[in-house]
Amino acid sequence: MTTRILGIESSCDETAAAVVADGRVILSSVVASQIDIHRKYGGVVPELASREHLRSIVPIVREALAQAGLALRDVDAFGVTCGPGLVGSLLVGLTYGKVLASSLGKPLVAVNHLEGHVHAVFLKAYRGGHQPELPAVCLIVSGGHTVLYEVSSRESAKPSGATVFVYRRIGQTRDDAAGEAYDKVAKLLAFGYPGGPVIDKLVAHAIEVGYDRSVPNPFGPTKLKGNPYDFSFSGIKTAVLYYVRAHPELHPEIERRQEAMARGERSVAGLLALSSPRTLALLAHFQRTVIAELVRRTIAAGDEIGARSALVSGGVAANAGLRAAFEQEAGQRDLPVFFPSRELSTDNAAMIAAAAFPKLLAGDLADATLDARPVLPLD
Numbered sequence: 001m002t003t004r005i006l007g008i009e010s011s012c013d014e015t016a017a018a019v020v021a022d023g024r025v026i027l028s029s030v031v032a033s034q035i036d037i038h039r040k041y042g043g044v045v046p047e048l049a050s051r052e053h054l055r056s057i058v059p060i061v062r063e064a065l066a067q068a069g070l071a072l073r074d075v076d077a078f079g080v081t082c083g084p085g086l087v088g089s090l091l092v093g094l095t096y097g098k099v100l101a102s103s104l105g106k107p108l109v110a111v112n113h114l115e116g117h118v119h120a121v122f123l124k125a126y127r128g129g130h131q132p133e134l135p136a137v138c139l140i141v142s143g144g145h146t147v148l149y150e151v152s153s154r155e156s157a158k159p160s161g162a163t164v165f166v167y168r169r170i171g172q173t174r175d176d177a178a179g180e181a182y183d184k185v186a187k188l189l190a191f192g193y194p195g196g197p198v199i200d201k202l203v204a205h206a207i208e209v210g211y212d213r214s215v216p217n218p219f220g221p222t223k224l225k226g227n228p229y230d231f232s233f234s235g236i237k238t239a240v241l242y243y244v245r246a247h248p249e250l251h252p253e254i255e256r257r258q259e260a261m262a263r264g265e266r267s268v269a270g271l272l273a274l275s276s277p278r279t280l281a282l283l284a285h286f287q288r289t290v291i292a293e294l295v296r297r298t299i300a301a302g303d304e305i306g307a308r309s310a311l312v313s314g315g316v317a318a319n320a321g322l323r324a325a326f327e328q329e330a331g332q333r334d335l336p337v338f339f340p341s342r343e344l345s346t347d348n349a350a351m352i353a354a355a356a357f358p359k360l361l362a363g364d365l366a367d368a369t370l371d372a373r374p375v376l377p378l379d
């Protein structure tokens with residue numbers, strides 16, 4: 001018998017709902033992004049985010065059901081993100097999930113958003129007929145998180161004997177998340193919000209046409225005392241700030257891009273035309289430095305724990321350069337590396353429904369007392 005779980009995600013600035021069968025097959029996945037609302041502020045504004053979630057949650061759930069060809073009564077259980085995230089945003093999805101579950105008399109499963117990102121990798125792997133072997137080293141890298149876990153598994157108590165994942169945190173960022181560094185650098189250089197996708201495309205173009213190699217790399221490797229698997233990205237962001245201050249010849253083009261943004265012109269081709277070779281070289285150095293940090297520490301952590309696979313998830317996992325660098329490094333040491341599809345890299349509800357499935361089998365259910373947890377470690 002198929003188990004259909006309706007997942008709801010509202011931890012940050014995406015209102016999302018999805019239906020997933022048996023934790024593996026996506027029947028529908030609908031994401032309403034609020035990027036256009038937060039763009040003019042250069043980041044997510046919590047009050048606006050919760051208001052927008054309120055507006056979207058009911059139609060998005062309805063749309064997810066329609067796309068799956070199901071009615072509410074066909075859903076076997078509800079999976080909701082309970083944290084970490086913005087409290088006002090979390091509360092919207094969580095409360096709606098609670099109401100649906102209790103009014104229909106169906107089970108409710110609370111899901112940690114980070115565990116959702118892990119399951120996004122498995123959703124894609126299953127679709128390709130693969131099963132990442134455990135233990136795995138898992139990098140979750142997004143606008144809110146940069147964290148490394150060891151993922152292993154255990155059987156839950158009888159009678160279901162469901163396999164559930166077990167997480168051990170190996171390292172994390174001590175300051176900014178990698179996606180946050182992308183967003184802040186994009187803001188500094190006037191490339192709009194969010195910064196990751198546009199910098200990714202600009203750098204891909206710069207590499208393709210050949211960027212100005214005479215521009216020296218202003219970023220050294222990040223040196224950290226203590227845990228070798230921790231990250232730090234605030235120094236890289238500050239280096240960009242100092243670089244811009246030290247190079248006043250960049251200021252007129254930054255102003256021109258700001259004006260273009262204000263006119264709503266944000267196409268990559270348009271931004272390219274407004275970017276000097278020096279700026280493109282700076283972006284290429286920035287991206288290479290961030291990627292090198294992420295790959296180096298993840299691979300080293302994988303070696304340390306004897307990982308049999310590497311999993312990379314979260315918004316920044318959509319980055320083409322990051323994917324290529326991981327493929328290359330992991331390929332050299334026969335470590336299979338798995339990513340979600342691009343759509344499942346950023347926040348979505350299919351990953352929440354998938355993560356809810358083993359918990360449902362294991363009888364790990366939530367009740368009406370479930371509350372939002374803005375800070376919620378996975379281990």
Ligand code: KG4
Pocket residue numbers: 012141142143144145178179180182183194195196197200314315316317318319320345346347
């Ligand atoms: O997972 P996500 O949707 O939300 C959080 O949980 O944070 O990630 C969004 C973050 C943003 O910081 C965005 O700039 C970054 O992921 N991002 C990227 C790319 N696409 C999104 N960063 C680098 N390259 C990309 N292609």
Ligand code: ZN
Pocket residue numbers: 113117142314315346347
């Ligand atoms: Zn996320």
